[in-house]
Amino acid sequence: MIDLNAIIAIAFRDLIKFGRDPLRIVSALIFPVVFIGILGGSFQASLGQVLEYNFLAFTFTGVFAQTLFQSAALGLISLIEDRENDFSQEMFVSPISRYAIVFGKILGETLVALTQGVAVVAFAVSIGIPLTWGQALALLPVAVISCLFGGAFGVVLMANISNQRAANQIFPFIMLPQFFLAGVFTPIKVLPWYLDILSKISPMRYPVDFTRGVYYAGLPEYEAVVVLSPVTNLVIMGSLFFIFLVVGTWLFVRNEHNR
Numbered sequence: 001m002i003d004l005n006a007i008i009a010i011a012f013r014d015l016i017k018f019g020r021d022p023l024r025i026v027s028a029l030i031f032p033v034v035f036i037g038i039l040g041g042s043f044q045a046s047l048g049q050v051l052e053y054n055f056l057a058f059t060f061t062g063v064f065a066q067t068l069f070q071s072a073a074l075g076l077i078s079l080i081e082d083r084e085n086d087f088s089q090e091m092f093v094s095p096i097s098r099y100a101i102v103f104g105k106i107l108g109e110t111l112v113a114l115t116q117g118v119a120v121v122a123f124a125v126s127i128g129i130p131l132t133w134g135q136a137l138a139l140l141p142v143a144v145i146s147c148l149f150g151g152a153f154g155v156v157l158m159a160n161i162s163n164q165r166a167a168n169q170i171f172p173f174i175m176l177p178q179f180f181l182a183g184v185f186t187p188i189k190v191l192p193w194y195l196d197i198l199s200k201i202s203p204m205r206y207p208v209d210f211t212r213g214v215y216y217a218g219l220p221e222y223e224a225v226v227v228l229s230p231v232t233n234l235v236i237m238g239s240l241f242f243i244f245l246v247v248g249t250w251l252f253v254r255n256e257h258n259r
Contacts (some may be wrong), residue, residue: 075112
């Protein structure tokens, strides 16, 4: 119960911090809208006649997963912020599990990212992207899983970074290539062998493909856009989540002890 209360308190703290940062709220909502509306709309207008599927819907599913994954991962920069103001050391001397502390941070950023996911879905519906109630309900657990996975990936990224400035410089170099390797905007079913290898080791690929597998389930476009089955993607993400959580927590705690 002590660990559970700690997880809830840490998660709620991050959600409150997000609500008090209007600039972060606005920026978090603008970029997905730009990606779907401008990029997806332009490609649909130019390529819609030759593709086997609606490119706007294809972009929506990619951006939806990418937004959730990246937001949760980027939110773990708050671990570095807590380290810089010594709040993390105060948490680590408390009588609760180190994994409870880190999972509380992941859960908090998951809740933050989910608010962005709701905005992305609302915008998609407003511009006419096909989305049934069944698809919307199916995307809810997909969204939660994508956020938790992104948060665990963020722990590994942030564990060995010493300050926020370094994190803000390194993060784009890690995330931006994955936009293309994960198939957020472009199909990845057929890639050159070297890009296929890079794609398979890009964590973002799996929530993106997982989202599409659920969204397109039972539709004729499924084979054209989905690479792996949802079950396969879920198993891969579950395994990587466990590895990221254990390794990331160990690295972060070790670095705290060495300060």
